[in-house]
Amino acid sequence: MLHKNLWAPWRMAYMQQLSAELQQQEPIKTDKPVCFLCQAAQAQQEQVKDSLVIHQTAKAVVLLNRYPYTNGHVLIAPHQHVGSLGDLDADCRGEIMELTELCERLLRQAMNCQGVNVGMNLGRCAGAGVPGHLHVHVLPRWEGDTNFMQTVGGVRVLPQALEASYDHLVKVMSKLK
Numbered sequence: 001m002l003h004k005n006l007w008a009p010w011r012m013a014y015m016q017q018l019s020a021e022l023q024q025q026e027p028i029k030t031d032k033p034v035c036f037l038c039q040a041a042q043a044q045q046e047q048v049k050d051s052l053v054i055h056q057t058a059k060a061v062v063l064l065n066r067y068p069y070t071n072g073h074v075l076i077a078p079h080q081h082v083g084s085l086g087d088l089d090a091d092c093r094g095e096i097m098e099l100t101e102l103c104e105r106l107l108r109q110a111m112n113c114q115g116v117n118v119g120m121n122l123g124r125c126a127g128a129g130v131p132g133h134l135h136v137h138v139l140p141r142w143e144g145d146t147n148f149m150q151t152v153g154g155v156r157v158l159p160q161a162l163e164a165s166y167d168h169l170v171k172v173m174s175k176l177k
């Protein structure tokens, strides 16, 4: 049962993609930024949905995590591709904290959750999937989901489910602002 609970295939796909990227000697030469957080930060109007962008501010972006630990897992990232809080100016750090508050309200309202986890992993050894571009994780929690991994419970987040969550979060966000 433990194995079943820990099995998260979308995380596996993500880790495989990450390790493939790490093995590449030369960075991919393309007009589009390789980092998905940079892509989200620079998304034009027609790319907003593809990048799962929920909200943009002057210095930061809120997006739905394509590889979520649980339904409604959102990320907040600065526009700047930096890996340490010390690389951001105070305005940007303030903006990220304001967005964290907004995301807490968003998840409480849109996901009807009773609690929220907020966290950052700075550096690869701390668990950062994209160590070069820092981001805040904001996850909805419900009474009874006694441990973190139980919330995923081997349930695959299908693309349709991701899209439905995205549409719902965008709709609720538009009423919050």
Ligand SMILES: [Zn+2]
Pocket (backbone or CB within 6 Å): 035, 036, 037, 038, 039, 080, 081, 082, 132, 133
């Ligand atoms: Zn980036």
